[in-house]
Amino acid sequence: MDVIHDAQKAYRLVRRALRLGAARRSTGALLTQRPALPARHFQIAVYFADTDVNMYQIRQWYRPLRRLADRHPVVVISRSPLGALALLQDDALPVAFLPEIPELEAFLAEQDIRIVLYVNQNTRNFQMFRYGRRLHVFINHGESDKVYMTSNQYKAYDHALIAGEAARDRLADALWDYDVDTRTTMIGRPQADHFEGDPPFEPDERTVVLYAPTWEGDRESMAYGSVRTHGVALVEALVATGRHRVIYRPHPRTGVIDDAYRAAHQRIVSLLATANAADAAAHHVHDDGPEIGWQLTAADVAVLDVSAMIYDRLATGRPLLVTRPASREAKIDESGYLSACEWLRAEDVSAEGVAEIDRVLVDADAVARLRRWSARYFGDTSPGAATARFEAAIDRLWEQAPAYPGT
Numbered sequence: 001m002d003v004i005h006d007a008q009k010a011y012r013l014v015r016r017a018l019r020l021g022a023a024r025r026s027t028g029a030l031l032t033q034r035p036a037l038p039a040r041h042f043q044i045a046v047y048f049a050d051t052d053v054n055m056y057q058i059r060q061w062y063r064p065l066r067r068l069a070d071r072h073p074v075v076v077i078s079r080s081p082l083g084a085l086a087l088l089q090d091d092a093l094p095v096a097f098l099p100e101i102p103e104l105e106a107f108l109a110e111q112d113i114r115i116v117l118y119v120n121q122n123t124r125n126f127q128m129f130r131y132g133r134r135l136h137v138f139i140n141h142g143e144s145d146k147v148y149m150t151s152n153q154y155k156a157y158d159h160a161l162i163a164g165e166a167a168r169d170r171l172a173d174a175l176w177d178y179d180v181d182t183r184t185t186m187i188g189r190p191q192a193d194h195f196e197g198d199p200p201f202e203p204d205e206r207t208v209v210l211y212a213p214t215w216e217g218d219r220e221s222m223a224y225g226s227v228r229t230h231g232v233a234l235v236e237a238l239v240a241t242g243r244h245r246v247i248y249r250p251h252p253r254t255g256v257i258d259d260a261y262r263a264a265h266q267r268i269v270s271l272l273a274t275a276n277a278a279d280a281a282a283h284h285v286h287d288d289g290p291e292i293g294w295q296l297t298a299a300d301v302a303v304l305d306v307s308a309m310i311y312d313r314l315a316t317g318r319p320l321l322v323t324r325p326a327s328r329e330a331k332i333d334e335s336g337y338l339s340a341c342e343w344l345r346a347e348d349v350s351a352e353g354v355a356e357i358d359r360v361l362v363d364a365d366a367v368a369r370l371r372r373w374s375a376r377y378f379g380d381t382s383p384g385a386a387t388a389r390f391e392a393a394i395d396r397l398w399e400q401a402p403a404y405p406g407t
Contacts, residue, residue: 023052023081027097030088037094039110042075044068044394046093046117049124051082055090056252057119057141059290062092063194064390069093071391072398075111077104079124090290101127114401115394121153129156135401142308143167143189143377145333147221150174160184161393163311166336166377173335185393188378188386192315195293199247201283203298206245209238209357210299213323214307215253216261220329224306227254228264229326229346230353234303235268237354239275239284244354247295248272249287251307301357303344306332310341315378317371319360337373342366 046065048058058076065074075094078084084097098104108131116134118125119141129136135158143149143163150170154160155178162168162184172180199208211234216225227250238244248268255262272284287295292312296302302313302320313320314337321344325332332338342360344353360366374381379389 019082023085027081027085027088030085031097037075037096040112041073042094042111042113043072043398044074044115044117045096045111045113046074046076046119047125047128048076048083048087048119049079049122049127050120051080052086053082053253053256054120055083055086055290056292058087059090059092060141060191060292061119061139062090064190064387065093067387068391068394072115072394075113077107077116077128079104079127104128115397118157121148121151125156133402135159135397137161137397143311144306144308145170145336145338146224146306146308147331147333150333154178154183158183159397161187161390163187163189164377164379170333170336185389185396186379187389187393188381189312189315190386190390192312192378192381193384193387195297197291197294199294199298200285201245204281205243207243207301207357207361208245208247208299210247210249210295210302210304210313211235212247212249212295212302212304212309213251213254214305214309215251215256216258217330218257220327221331223327223330224325225251225254225261226305226323226325226346227268228258228261230323230344230349232264232267232271233346233349234344234353235271237350238357239271239282241354242279242282244357245283245285246272247285247287247299249292249295252288301360303357306330306338310337311377314370314374315381317367317374317381319363319367319370321356321360337377340369340373 068074075096076087078087078095078097079099084095087095096107098107114134116128116136118138138154138157138160152175154171154175160183164186168180168184168186171178171184213226213231214224217223235246238246250265254265269286272286276282276284296313296316303323304310304313304320305323306325310322322341324343324345326346344356
């Protein structure tokens with residue numbers, strides 16, 4: 001077994017090296033087709049050291065950042081060939097591909113970058129922290145009650161833009177010697193102001209159910225994914241009714257660690273394809289596109305794992321169910337919304353899952369609770385309010401930052 005494991009590991013390493021080499025060549029080709037980035041132009045950088053697998057973390061910020069760029073020119077600093085290639089292909093924001101530290105230093109020396117934004121906790125963020133006379137600001141890629149949201153890594157940033165009162169209280173309770181009042185600003189969820197896209201089906205009498213599970217996680221404490229424990233049975237039950245339409249949007253990292261989890265995902269994709277072939281009016285959707293927006297607004301009910309997707313849906317104030325993690329080791333903060341949410345347990349999926357989906361559509365008490373929690377997590381969710389708070393926070397930080405920092 002050790003020999004097989006070592007061979008599989010070696011194969012993955014070789015495959016990854018080949019992908020990196022191909023991505024570096026493709027990235028170089030794309031960059032040669034574009035004009036050089038102007039010197040002394042960019043004022044805000046988004047530092048993204050990840051590969052393409054985590055592109056969802058920055059893609060959700062594209063529209064707020066493009067609007068911000070009208071006030072303060074924005075550039076994305078990419079360190080990975082795979083990430084840079086995906087960013088260049090998206091062509092949403094200017095991209096500086098700087099894989100080596102000397103290249104990073106040279107770029108910073110020729111720009112007036114006073115604020116550096118971070119959308120995740122990649123360990124390579126630490127390489128950027130060494131540059132002083134800039135404000136390093138964590139903006140995250142979502143809002144949730146996962147343990148990730150109270151990481152001690154928050155202390156590494158000069159400032160953090162957080163969603164609302166729930167995030168503030170969560171950090172105040174979890175972190176020692178962290179002045180949450182001075183080091184955070186509540187902005188809501190700017191991404192929700194920019195949801196767009198049209199569903200690939202015409203609305204009809206069917207109840208539309210968004211099932212958007214997270215990945216399997218890389219440790220038991222983070223094992224929130226439901227594809228293997230809930231997903232197959234849930235989708236089987238929904239497609240069998242003829243009354244429901246499923247939008248299945250799996251996490252981009254689904255199955256990267258657990259082969260059984262990947263097999264369950266493939267089973268769900270097959271179920272949807274078979275149901276569509278049997279009924280041309282079903283229009284079930286396997287959604288693996290880069291954009292998130294229409295899925296949240298088109299769904300009558302959302303079934304979600306413990307993840308940031310809960311809070312994206314919560315911002316809409318519309319019905320949702322949360323899958324209860326099957327792992328007893330999975331850490332769940334039930335002091336917030338998860339203390340009052342509508343749970344869906346794995347053992348109840350086949351027998352009661354469809355009935356629960358139908359119930360939350362008409363349960364007035366459940367809907368009222370949802371809206372109260374929405375206000376606690378995001379504050380004013382009226383259109384444009386979060387974007388205005390985001391831009392005001394950046395303007396205030398900009399005024400605090402020194403001009404023309406040196407390296």
